[in-house]
Amino acid sequence: MSCPTAELQKKADVLRTTWQAYRARPGFEQFVEFAITQSSFAEFLQAKGLSGLHQTARDLEQQALGLFGDELSHPIAPTELGALDDRLQGLLQRIAAYISQSSHPLPDRRAGEVPGSDSDLGPARRIWYVGQQVSQWQELMLQLGYFGIDVEQHPPTAQPDQRDEPFIVLFDTQGLDAAQWTEHLRALRQRFAASKLIALCVPSDFASLQLALSAGCDFCFPQGTPQTTVMGKILELNGSEEEDPYRVLVVEDSLTATKLIQRSLNESGVESLAIAHPRDVLTTLHRYQPDLILMDMYMPGCTGVEAARVIRQHAEFLSIPIVYLSGETDVALQIDALRLGGDHFLTKPFNPVILNAIVKSKIERYRALRRSMFHDSLTGLLNHTSSKQRLDSALGTAAAEHVPLAAAMIDIDHFKKVNDNYGHPVGDQIIRSLAWLLKQRLRKTDIVGRYGGEEFMVALPGASSAQALQVLDRIRHDFAQIRHPFGGSWFNTTFSCGIASFPHISHGEALVKAADEALYQAKRAGRDRIVTQD
Numbered sequence: 076m077s078c079p080t081a082e083l084q085k086k087a088d089v090l091r092t093t094w095q096a097y098r099a100r101p102g103f104e105q106f107v108e109f110a111i112t113q114s115s116f117a118e119f120l121q122a123k124g125l126s127g128l129h130q131t132a133r134d135l136e137q138q139a140l141g142l143f144g145d146e147l148s149h150p151i152a153p154t155e156l157g158a159l160d161d162r163l164q165g166l167l168q169r170i171a172a173y174i175s176q177s178s179h180p181l182p183d184r185r186a187g188e189v190p191g192s193d194s195d196l197g198p199a200r201r202i203w204y205v206g207q208q209v210s211q212w213q214e215l216m217l218q219l220g221y222f223g224i225d226v227e228q229h230p231p232t233a234q235p236d237q238r239d240e241p242f243i244v245l246f247d248t249q250g251l252d253a254a255q256w257t258e259h260l261r262a263l264r265q266r267f268a269a270s271k272l273i274a275l276c277v278p279s280d281f282a283s284l285q286l287a288l289s290a291g292c293d294f295c296f297p298q299g300t301p302q303t304t305v306m307g308k309i310l311e312l313n314g315s316e317e318e319d320p321y322r323v324l325v326v327e328d329s330l331t332a333t334k335l336i337q338r339s340l341n342e343s344g345v346e347s348l349a350i351a352h353p354r355d356v357l358t359t360l361h362r363y364q365p366d367l368i369l370m371d372m373y374m375p376g377c378t379g380v381e382a383a384r385v386i387r388q389h390a391e392f393l394s395i396p397i398v399y400l401s402g403e404t405d406v407a408l409q410i411d412a413l414r415l416g417g418d419h420f421l422t423k424p425f426n427p428v429i430l431n432a433i434v435k436s437k438i439e440r441y442r443a444l445r446r447s448m449f450h451d452s453l454t455g456l457l458n459h460t461s462s463k464q465r466l467d468s469a470l471g472t473a474a475a476e477h478v479p480l481a482a483a484m485i486d487i488d489h490f491k492k493v494n495d496n497y498g499h500p501v502g503d504q505i506i507r508s509l510a511w512l513l514k515q516r517l518r519k520t521d522i523v524g525r526y527g528g529e530e531f532m533v534a535l536p537g538a539s540s541a542q543a544l545q546v547l548d549r550i551r552h553d554f555a556q557i558r559h560p561f562g563g564s565w566f567n568t569t570f571s572c573g574i575a576s577f578p579h580i581s582h583g584e585a586l587v588k589a590a591d592e593a594l595y596q597a598k599r600a601g602r603d604r605i606v607t608q609d
């Protein structure tokens with residue numbers, strides 16, 4: 076995830092301006108404006124992975140929300156104003172420091188890569204190990220190297236050059252007492268605005284974990300956590316992609332209320348579409364595919380509850396969150412509305428910061444639910460059904476745009492022996508490694524799915540068979556180099572692959588079948604190779 080510094084600077088300037096506007100005219104409305112800007116700024120920092128800055132912004136947000144009040148609470152007392160101002164200036168200074176030091180951002184490896192172009196594993200991202208137990212983590216560092224992640228080692232006492240921030244700092248607490256590691260964690264958090272800070276080998280009791288998190292850690296791994304779990308987290312952070320913006324459908328007959336709601340949502344980066352009459356809700360849901368519905372309670376001809384009941388009759392909209400907006404304060408009616416298919420009730424006039432927080436938390440859960448429906452739980456890749464659906468839709472696009480598309484079936488060689496020799500959990504780990512490697516090397520627009528047990532389906536829109544062969548053969552070569560640790564030693568595994576392509580074959584099922592046949596030719600020819608069908 077990259078954050079153009081110009082965008083960060085612009086957002087920081089807006090925050091400074093809204094604060095200055097409040098200081099010039101300290102009324103409730105100006106404070107609401109500042110609070111919304113501050114809240115959306117904190118979310119922006121989080122979305123961009125600027126972990127350290129986000130934590131500082133979140134503290135400021137908490138302080139600002141505590142002073143929200145109402146018309147009578149403003150202007151706030153001079154001491155509170157001074158404290159808020161100090162914290163805001165501190166945040167703005169950290170942002171200025173971060174911007175000035177990130178004039179040489181790390182390249183995003185996958186951006187702009189095209190099939191067949193260079194996808195060499197030069198060190199994509201850099202992470203730091205800060206600690207005294209380097210030898211204990213050698214195997215993890217070696218494994219990360221296979222995924223293009225370079226690990227630099229630093230003793231806890233070092234004051235290294237901080238020009239290029241590593242994307243993760245691993246801090247090993249071993250050999251230090253609680254006061255020492257807390258102090259080190261705080262210093263690292265303060266020094267690194269964007270890096271994810273992960274503490275290793277933290278004592279597993281509640282108080283120690285709480286201490287580590289409050290010192291600024293993003294994640295803690297308690298003592299005894301397997302190294303594969305730590306590796307999984309690092310690769311997950313490395314591969315995490317920016318999500319599509321959240322989308323909300325507003326069903327509201329009042330133009331003023333609609334404007335206010337859409338403005339609040341827009342401030343916090345949420346897209347929205349408004350309709351004035353519930354009769355349009357079903358067609359709009361199909362067309363707009365929102366993540367949540369904000370529904371007015373009373374509209375002419377149909378209440379919000381009636382509209383929600385109609386929506387719930389459609390299987391595909393059974394779980395979409397519905398949040399009611401109404402001036403209604405009757406508790407019994409609110410409960411009834413929730414029972415009849417709604418998820419939350421917000422009474423007008425609503426606090427825009429709370430509206431945004433509720434909308435986002437509901438959407439996060441809804442998206443997590445959908446992810447679990449479409450993705451495989453072991454690898455996080457698309458599952459069998461959704462890989463097939465995505466392939467069909469990519470074929471439709473390729474046909475419309477007159478571009479090729481290559482599909483590949485990949486199967487790990489002699490996998491039964493891996494399970495028999497090293498056990499099922501090690502087998503699972505091999506499946507995960509291949510999934511990570513495929514995700515890491517292919518583009519965001521490529522389709523990568525776990526098709527069966529140790530079988531994967533990959534589709535490369537825009538690539539011919541020859542281009543796909545070039546990209547996948549490099550992955551095949553690198554996968555065979557990975558040393559999988561087992562009982563003080565290590566072993567390697569390989570995969571075989573078959574490729575077929577559009578337009579030679581135009582139907583999804585036939586394409587997969589042809590790639591599967593090519594795969595079995597590769598197996599029969601001795602494995603650890605790729606066969607193309609055309």
Ligand SMILES: Nc1nc2c(ncn2[C@@H]2O[C@H](COP(=O)(O)OP(=O)(O)OP(=O)(O)O)[C@@H](O)[C@H]2O)c(=O)[nH]1
Pocket residue numbers: 486487488489490491492494498499500501502503506527528529598602
């Ligand atoms: N660990 C683990 N094993 C799995 C999983 N799914 C399938 N398997 C195992 O994968 C093995 C697949 O074996 P086979 O299809 O006989 O083929 P193979 O041993 O890989 O041999 P070739 O494909 O001919 O190279 C079986 O032993 C399955 O039990 C899984 O999720 N985890």
